[in-house]
Amino acid sequence: MDKKELFDAFDGFSQNLMITLAEIEAMKKQVQSLLEENTALRLENDKLRTRLTQLEQETPVKSSKQGKKYIESIYHDGFHICNDYYGQRRENDEECMFCMEVLDRE
Ligand SMILES: [Zn+2]
Numbered sequence: 001m002d003k004k005e006l007f008d009a010f011d012g013f014s015q016n017l018m019i020t021l022a023e024i025e026a027m028k029k030q031v032q033s034l035l036e037e038n039t040a041l042r043l044e045n046d047k048l049r050t051r052l053t054q055l056e057q058e059t060p061v062k063s064s065k066q067g068k069k070y071i072e073s074i075y076h077d078g079f080h081i082c083n084d085y086y087g088q089r090r091e092n093d094e095e096c097m098f099c100m101e102v103l104d105r106e
Pocket of ligand 1: 080
């Protein structure tokens with residue numbers, strides 16, 4: 001293999017790597033948006049369940065311990081539970097004032 005062939009091989013190799021990297025980035029973004037969508041749906045589902053329980057009992061439930069635990073676990077999984085960022089990932093596990101308000105309120 002002469003030098004030119006060697007460098008051509010390297011060029012091809014690094015180009016492939018760049019393409020693979022871009023593909024991995026795109027997949028990562030897809031997984032992230034799926035996770036966010038999933039979390040938003042979980043939160044929505046929980047709200048509907050709570051509402052359904054209230055309707056079934058015909059008397060409003062003041063607060064549901066189970067519901068609170070569920071919301072907390074979503075927050076600790078690293079997602080927003082506040083209305084502002086509802087279902088989005090909390091970058092680097094940062095604390096969110098709005099989420100804290102929700103946790104205190106529930
Ligand atoms: Zn938040």
